[in-house]
Structure formats: C-alpha cells, structure tokens
Amino acid sequence: MKNRTVQRSSIIGRTAGRLGALSGACLAVLAVAAPADAVPFSDHPGRGAAAFADRATTHANRVHPDQYKDSFTVHELGTVFSVGANNRATAVSAGCSTQHPCRSIALSFQIVTMAGDNVRLNATNLGRAVNEQCPGCQTLAGAYQFVVSTAQPFTLSPEARNQLAAIHRRLDALDTSNDPISVVKERADDLAAQVKALLDREALSAPRGGATAPLAKSGPSVTMHRHYDRAN
Template identity: 30%
Template structure:
C-alpha cells in the first residue's frame, strides 16, 4: 500500500486463510506500508493462517512486515505481519461457528488498523487478535479429531 496524500490516514487489513495440500508449503504473507507524504499515517496488516492438509514435508513460508517512510515530514508508517502454519495433515472443514468467529476477528483487525492509537498499542492489540484467530482454528481442529492439535503446528513470526 502506498500513501501519497498529505494529512491522510490510509489503512489496510488483510487477514486470510489458506489451505495447502502439497509436499511444499511456500505460502507468502506480506504487509507493506509505504509513505511519501506530510502529516500522514499509513498502516498495513497481513495475518495468514495456513492449514496444511497434505504431507507438508518441505516448509518454506514467507512472512514479512515492511514499513517505509520516503521523503516524509511528520508521517507515521506501520506494518504488521503474522503467519501461522497449522499441520493437521488431513482434510479440514471448519465449523460455521469458527467461520463466524474469524469474521468477527477480521472486522476487529480492520477497525484496529484504522485507529489512531500509538503503534506499540496497535501491535499488542493486533497480536492478541492474531492469537485469537489461531486459537479458534486450533480448537476447531481438535474438536474435529486432530490428535496433534497444538504440538503439530509450525509458527513463522516476523516483526517489523
């Protein structure tokens, strides 16, 4: 996302889920915020939960949070990216209850990304919402018969 408008607030939140059923898990999750403006605020949020339904023996996921200020005066730029790779190694059908919970958390992330609170507080709030998303999916996996539950998970976490 690129903010070039002086005095503006530009925010984008993109929590997503992905299913990978191949041997190589190479999903990408990027939060990119770029500002070239005066007195502006730019926020990019990307949270991804990857569910590995296949054998998943080669893990190469990419997760990056990039915040760039270029020729800025009094601008604030923040990027938040979290990627979680869950490995039940079987077909998964999330419950309607879990989908509703994820939709609620996605909306809360969007609202949070547009807030004017300090970035340290925003980071803490987004981290909490991310953990709640993962917990909802993990609980559903356990209810539906995933014996590994939390032990089988790989977590890729990069802060910027």
C-alpha cells in the same frame, strides 16, 4: 481519506525454479473475491502442490496522509506434498511534513491448513515499513502467518469460521482508530492471539492418521509467525 480494498484469496501457479520446493508441473490457479467484511476462503482439494500470496500495502503522502489496509485470508489446502505460502505487509509514508505527518498502516493475516506427512513448506512472512523524506510520520507494517499441519485433511467448523469473521471485523475496525501505532500494534497482536487459540482448538478435532504416521504420534501443530517493521 482512508482507503480499504476488497481482499482476494488465490492459489497461483509457480514453477520449480521460482519456488525451489515445488514440482515442475503446472499448478492450479484459483482467485476468489469476497466482500470486505467476510473472510476469504480458498481450497486446493486432492494431493498436490499449492502456491499463493497475500498482501496488504499502503502508501501515504500529502494527498492521502492517512492510509490503512488489512488482509485476512484462509487457505484450506487438504492433503498436499508441497506448499509455497507468501504473506507480506508493506507500509510506506512519503513526502509529508513534521507539521502535517502521514500515518500508514498495513496488516496482513494469512491462515493455512494443510495435511500430510513430510510436506515441503516454503513459507515467507514479512512486514516492511518505509519513511521516504517523511519526518515525524507514523508507519507500521505487520505480517501474521498461521500454519496448521495435520495428518488427515479437515475443514474449519462453521463456528470457527464465524469467529474468524468476527476477528476480521475487529481488524477492519482499526481503520477508524486514531490511536498511536503502538496501540494499533497491541490490538493486532491481541487479535492474532485469538486466531492462534481458535486454530489450536480446531486442530485438536482433526482426524488422526495411521498409527505409524509421524503426525499421528505427535498430534497436529499450529505455528504462528509474526514480523513487524516500524518507521517514525
């Protein structure tokens, strides 16, 4: 039986010793639960530091041989001077046989919008797939991280939010797919390309800073990081 959980969006306090780039001041903690078919949004208004982590984790075995989970979260931070963003997808298949192989897929999409010049960004994006004594099992982990950097803070338009929700639903729909993991990966890549194109359009509408601000000269930037791991 496939298993999918409600996603959570959070801004989690960290110390300077744990993230290095963050100040020693305490960070605000915010956790927002949302329905599985909605896009969780979180924000961190005002200038400061923010740290958060998003995860998608699956563990398939003989009892639960077919597992799928995805995470799709948007963090709208406003103006900040330091950000720690962690996004991970971990898929494990363990103990299944060649005659009855496991299928384990974890996909995590993280979107971060932030404003300010010379923001200290500590970003981690990692996918990890592991087969533990599981010959012939299909195991796939994919992590997608999108960072939108602008001179002045902005919020995504209602239209963009609706489009992201539609992309999230299509990502959820991969839960019921019986396609090989190579096809699932192609579909996830296509959804990621749609997110990148949408964020590119939205960033162009962000207000510019002063004429001397670096981002005012170069314009907003949208960076996508992708990391996949696969085990067979």
